[in-house]
Amino acid sequence: MNEGGREAGHKRVLGLRWRLGLSYLLVIWVILAVLVVFMSRFLETSIIGARRASLYAQAHLIASAIRARGGPFEARLVAIGGMPLNARVMVLDGYGRVLDDSASDPDMVLRKLEFQEVGAALSGREGSNTYYLPDGSFVMYVAVPADWDGNGGAVFIAQDLKDIVIQYQNVMRMVASGGIIASMVALVFAWYLSRTISEPISDLSRAARMMASGRLDSRVSPKGPLETRELGASFNYMATEIEKTVEGQEQFLMAAAHELRAPLASMRALVESMQICPPEAEELSELINDVLREILDLQGISESILSLLRTRSGGAVSDEEMIDPAEIIGEVIRSRVLGGVKQNLKVILQGSRQDKGIVEPRPMAAVDSSNQATVVHEREGQQQHLSGAKVQMDPLLFRLIVANLFDNAVKFTPPGGTVVVSMDFPENGDEMVLKVSDTGPGIPPEHLDRIFDRFYRIDPARQKSTGGAGLGLAIVKEACEKSGGMIEVETRPGGGTIFTVRWRNKRPGDL
Template sequence: MMWQSVRTKLTIVYLLLILFAMELIGAYFIQSLNRYFVDNYTKTITHEAQLLANVVGLPLSLGPAHSKHNLHSILQPISEISGATVYILDKDGIVIGTSGNPYITGQKRVDPEVTGALLGLKTEEIAVNPQNGQRYLYLAVPIRIHSRIKGAVELVAPMNSIYHSISRVIIIFATGTLLALVLTAVLAGIIARTITGPITAITRTARALAGGDFDQVVEIYSNDEIGELGATFNMLTRRLKQSLLSTEQEKRRLQAVMSTMSDGVIATNGHGNILLINPAAMHYLQVDQSIIGNKLSDLLPEVFTRESAQIVEVHTRFLAISIMALYPKERSNRIVSEELDAEFEEKNGHVYVMRDVTEETILEASRKRFVADVSHELRTPLTTIKSYGEALLEGAVEDVELAKNFLQVINRETDRMIRLIRDLLQLSRFDSGYEVLRKEVISTEELVQRLAERFALIVFQSEVQFITEVEENALVQVDRDRIDQVLDNIVSNSLKYTPKHGTISIQAEVDSYPEHVVLTLKDTGSGIPAQELPHIFDRFYRVDKARSRQLGGTGLGLSIAREIIQAHGGTIDVHSEFGKGTRVVITLPRYEGDRE
C-alpha cells in the first residue's frame, strides 16, 4: 500500500529527476574532465617528445658512437622528469638509445606509432599493457634533419596518476550526488505531504460517502487548485445526497407500482440475465426472487413447453415482440418485449411485460361462439318459416289440410324464436345487471309442493315416478317466479331424458355450516358423458344437439338457471354418470327471520 500512495510516488519522481539530472551532469563532467586531463597530458608528452627530437637531431647526425654517448646523458633526465620511457630510433626503427632497459638497444620496434613517425607523422595511442594491465600513452614523433627523416622519438608514458586523479574527482562527485539525493528526498517528502494531505482528506471523505455517510465535509486550507477541488467535492456531496434521496424516493414509488401491478414485469440486461421481476411475474411463472441473476432463456423453456403452453400469436410491433401463450393451459398470457438502450453494454437489455388475458380470451371466444350459435339457432326456424311460406304462396294454400299443417309448423317455429329471444333478453339483463329480483319469503315445502303440482299431469302422461321429500322445512327469501323457472327447467330436462317407468325425485334439506338450504333433484335418465359436464352451463350448449332441437330446447336453460341462482347468492352443480342418471344440487341462503 505504501508504494501505491501519491506521496511516495511524488517523492520517487523527485528523486528520479534529481538522479537523472545529476547523472547527466556527472557524465558530461566526467567526460569533460577525462578529456581535459588526457589532452593536457598528451600535449605535455608531445611537447617533450618534439623537444627531444630537436635535441637529439645533432648528436644523431655526428655518428652512432657519438650519438650513443650523448643520447644517454640527454634521455635520463627527461625520463626522470616525465616518468616516461624514451626510445630513440634510427630511420630503420632500430633502438639506438633508451631510458629504459639498455638490453633492447639494437632491437627493432614495430609499434604502429613508430611506423607512423618514420613516415613523417606524429602518432599517439592510449593502450593497456598486457604485462601489467596498466594504461600507457604511446606517442612517437619523427626526427628531421634538413627536412629529411633520420629517425624517431617514442615515449611510453604511464597514465596511472591521471586516472587516479579522475577517480578521486568521481568519488567526490558521487558523494555530493548522494548527499543531494538525501536532501532532495527530505524536501520531496515535505512538498509531497503538502500536496497529498488535502487529497488524502478528500479520499477519506469519499470512502465515508461510499459507506453512506453524506454528512462528511472536506476542510479547505487554501485557495489554490486543491482548495477548489475540495470546494467542488463538497458541492458534489450535497448534490449527490439530494440525487440519492430523489432516486430512493423514485425507487420506492417504482417498487410500490411494480408490487401493485397486475401485469408481470421482467427486466434483463444485454446478456439475458434477469435484473428485476415483480410479484405478478413471479406468480405467473411460479418462481421467487432467487431467479434474479439467472438467464431468462434458462427459465422460459421450463415454463413455455409443448406440454404446458401453446403459442397462439407472434407478431412484430416496432421493437417489441408480442406473444400470447397459454400458461398453463387454462390461463392465457400476453408477453410484450421492449428493447432497452444500454450505453455501457455491448448489447441492449429488454423489458418483458406479462399480462393475464384469460378473461379477454374467454370473452372473445364466448362472443364469437355466441354470435355463431345465435345465428345458427335463428337460421333454422327462419329457414323453415320461409320455406313453408313460399310453399303456401306457390299454391299449397289451396289444400286446406296441408295449409293447416304448414301454418302449425310456422307457428311452432315462431314460438321457438320467441322463446329464444326471451331467453336471450333475460341473459342480457343478467349480464348488464338490469335484472331486478322481486324477493319474498317462502318455505321449501311450498316450493316443492308447487313444483309437483305443475308437473303432475306431465309426469302422469310420461309414465315416470315423481318423488318429493322435505327433510326439514326452512324459509328462503327468493324471487318465486325465477326459482320456479329454474326448477321447471331442470325437471323438464329430466323428463326429456328419463325413460318410461323411470324416477325423478326432489329433496329439500338444511345444511348447518354454513346454514343454507339444499335442493337436490335426481333422475334415472340417460345421464351426461363426463367430457360434457364442464360445458353444460355454456350458452347454446347441448349434450344431444339433434334431440334437443326436436324437443324445442334453446340451449340457454341451464345458463339462465345458473345466473338466477348466483343472483340469489347460491350455487348450482350438476353431477352425472353416463347411463345411470343425473343429480342437480342447488344451494340457497337460508332466511333466518320470520315469515310475514
C-alpha cells in the first residue's frame, strides 16, 4: 500500500476516534448540565426553603420576646440576645420605620424600609426573598408581622447566605471534578472503543485495495464487536464469491474455446475432402451450403456464448424462443459426423415419432468415407407424435447440452460401440426428456460426485487419447441449470453410461 493510502487510513482512524470522544464528552456535559439544574432547584426548594422557615421562626420568637418585655420601646435587641448568625435584625413600627437595629447603626433609627417583604408584614403576612447585592453577596430578607400594642409593627431579618453559597460551590466543585474525571475516562474508553472498531475497518480497507489490485485471495480475520465481526465475515464471503466468479469466467472462456472447435473441425473436414476429391459440379452447391452453415453455426455459437457469459455475470438473461429440439439434435449429430468420429461407431437416433426418426435422413456424400460411422434413425412405439413439435427454450443452451453429451459419449465409446441419442415427451408427465447413452467402460462410483466439475478427468493419463480439457460435462451441468433442466447419470463399470436430462413443464406446441 502506498504512503498516500496509508496516511488517508490514519486520518480516517483518528477522525473516528475524535468523533467518538467528542460524542462521549457531549453526552457527559449535557448530563452534568442537567445535574446542575437539578441541584440548583434542589438547593432552592430544600436548603434555602429550610433557611427561610428557620428565619421565620426566629423572627416570631424575637417578636414574642419583645412583647413579653413591654414592647419595642422597653426591650432592646441587645438585651434579648439569640440573634441569627450572620444576620441583622430590625424592629419596625406600624409605618415601617426602624425602632431598633441589632447592628446599633444610629443612621437607621426611624428610617423607613421600603422593601416588599416589609410591606407584606405590615399587611399581616409573612414575606421573604433572596437577593444578590452589588458587593456580590447573596442575602435573604425575611419580615413577619408583630403588633405592638395595637399599633402594628414588624420584625425584619437580613441574613448573609454565605454558608449556603460555600456549600453550593463545594458541590459544584465536586460535580466539575467528577465531570473532568468522567471526561478523561470517556476519552480513554472512546479511544479504546474506536480502536476496536477502526482496526477491523482498516483491515477491510486494506483487503479491499488488495482485491482491487488483483489479489483475489485477500481475506480478513473477523474481530472486534459483533457488528465488525459480521462485516468481516460478510467481506470474506463476498471475496470468496468474487474469486469463484472470476475463476468461473476464466474457465468458461476455455469452455467456449472447447465448444468452438467442433464447427471448425467440420469446416476443416469439408475443405480437406474437397482437396482430396474435387467435387462434381452438381455437388459443389451442397458443399458450399454445408460450409456456410458451419460458419453461421460458428458465428451463432460465438455470439450466444458471449450472451451466456453476460448472463452468468448478471448482465443479461438467456433468450428463449420456440425451437424444434429434434432439428437441433439432427444438426448437432450431423455436424459431429461431418467432423469425423471413430471408425465402426454406430450412432442411433431415437424418437417417439410414429412415422420417422428424430432427424430426417440426409445425403452423406460430403462425409469422408474414412469415418465409417453409421447413423441409424429409429422409431419408438405409440408415444406422442413429434413431427413439427416445438418448445420454448434457449437454443444455445439446448445445443450445448446435446453437443457435449454426444461428444462425451463418442469420446469414451470404443470402436465398434454404439451411441444412442433419444428424446421423448412422455404422455404421463409434463416434461421433455433427453437421453444420451454409450457402450463405453462406464464411470467408477468414486468419481460420480466430481464428473461435473470443471477440468476434472477420471483418468488424466487418457487426455491425449480422448482429447478435451474436462469441460464438457461442466458445460452440460451449467446449461441444464440455466435452462431449468435436471441431469441424472446411470452407469455400470464395463456396461456403459446413460445421461438423462429432464425439463419440467415443457410440452410441445406447434407454431
